[in-house]
Amino acid sequence: MASGLHESSFTNPVVRWIDQRMPVFTMMQKEYGTFPTPRNFNYFWNFGALAMINLMIMIATGIFLAMNYTAHTSLAFDSVERIMRDVNYGWLIRYVHMNGASMFFIVVLIHVWRGMYYGSYKKPRELLWILGVVIFLLMMATAFMGYVLPWGQMSFWGATVITNLFSAIPLVGNSIVTLLWGGFSVDNPTLNRFFSLHYLLPFVITGVVFLHVAALHITGSNNPLGIEPKGPQDTLPFHPYYTIKDSVGIVVYLIVFAFLVFFTPNYLGHPDNYIPANPLSTPAHIVPEWYFLPFYAILRAVPNKLGGVLMMFGAIAVLFVLPWLDRSPVRSMRFRPIAKWLFLLWTVNFFVLMWAGGKPAEGLYVVISRLSTAYYFAYFLVILPLLGKIERPLPLPESISRAVLRGGGPLPGGAAAKPMEKA
């Protein structure tokens, strides 16, 4: 054996030659071929792969949009419409990119929800979860700056409202806002830096996604039962079992995506963003994109500006410490009779916040926003720590294979999971 060469198991001479010098084929085979994966995933485990696909779609369409976009306040709006009219398939590329942002948030929100329901954030996957929250934050920053680029009314006023939030920070707030704007109001320098950062951040996201996947491949995936695989009888090689299962999910995802793009491309947007930005005319109601509405509702639920800003960022920050707030050793909500219902209530509450965020901040809407905000935080800061002490979880199944091979389908709650039962 030649010294310094990797010992490759590939026989194709070209593949082997490369693999001996740079074992990427061995690595791919290990991480995506034979990688042992719990055999009991349900379709919620598609959403990580879907998010990856979505990121690639956004980068691919974004590169072609950037070739035709002009980042200048007097040209941006028309350059976007020129893409829609005069660039070959420009309307397709732009509608895919625009609705791709919404699809990205739908996919990632479901991915996060799955992590919360099945306790994927718990030891030993805390860092994996934290990297995920970092990706979510980067996504929000990227989406926000992307929405500014068409330079419509909501672009301009959304940018004005959101960047102004930083002025609530004591002492340095106003300086930060000036820095963000590159001047003393949202104007051409703001648009230029947002375009630059909007192009940069997706590659930062790609980097963190790489770390997220690297961490995942150390701990291995969680699964719907929330118990660790105990041996080969509990796992399947990633390929072909999960490559094909993910493929099914990808096609369904593409159908939903295609429906949005081809039949209701502007449904999730706001009509005001087809009015060119006008600093002299404020829209009646400034509303962010739908995926920011829950956090927008939290912001407006607090009567104090700094308090509102802190609560809004706190709503994400609390996710970072979720692995330590949830004291229960049981991961999957299937075996947590109380936490399960309080978490489903939290989920409904999230949609209530989303609804309230789109309403004017007045009257009953404010009351509802406040109650919902209170429950949003109470779930993390009070309910989860307490339940770890007082909740009696249902008995966990002995192993994944024992639970799965009983009937083939998912377990109906905990009832079927009596450890002593024979398969």
Next chain:
Amino acid sequence: MRVLTTGKAAMLNGLKGAALAAALALSPLALGLAVPAAQAAEGSVAIPDARFQHDRMLGTFDRGALQRGFQVYKEVCSACHAAHLLSYRNLRDIGLSEAEVAAIAASYQIPDGPNDNGEMFERPGRASDRFRRPFANDAAARAANNGALPPDLSVIAKARPGGGNYIHALLVGYEDPPPAGITVMEGMHYNKYFPGHQIAMAPPLNSDGQVQYGDGTRATVDQMARDVTTFLAWAAEPELETRRAMGIRIILFLIVLGGLTYAVKRKIWADVH
């Protein structure tokens, strides 16, 4: 009954949140079905559904209405409203011939220059020119319109809640005299569907036969409003027909692909269940 509302854009957005919740919980279909669920906001007037054929999920533009609508735009709207994102060549899409487009373009004097002497000049339009703007700039437009700025109509159908239904309603929604008890400010006009009900634009379509249609269609106010709305819907989304045709093919393809993929998945998994 499908209704949309004037103003209160935020109401729509709240509903989007709710619709999205439904979409996440149920299926892609829920998203589409949630659209007509919009309800009237407090104090505003519900916009009647004008039932345009291009508003249907798989609808196409009525070619006759597009050409008549362009005539209404040309003879009425374009006196004050620009549509600067459109070029004369785009009119080929609504069924005009190359010669007709060239003739229409040539009937306008387009500012160009500077020439070799450094002077700006005007020349007859070409098919590649953008629609000529009625005013040199916004200030000139305001000066000629009692201080109000007539909005550019290129994407107006995408830029108003309710889209074409709103434009149609606005064009036929004038009431003179205004309803009892309402005083309209000097130079303003009462319109049932305009947010705030007072609009600077005088009724643009005010009498039957205002436009002489070449195809024998009776030019009632409602007909003219419908035709020009169809034209503006096309102007805002000229790709609409291509988009829907492509969408059907892509979704049908994906359904077949999905069936095949699922069959392969079942086969691969058959031995481990």
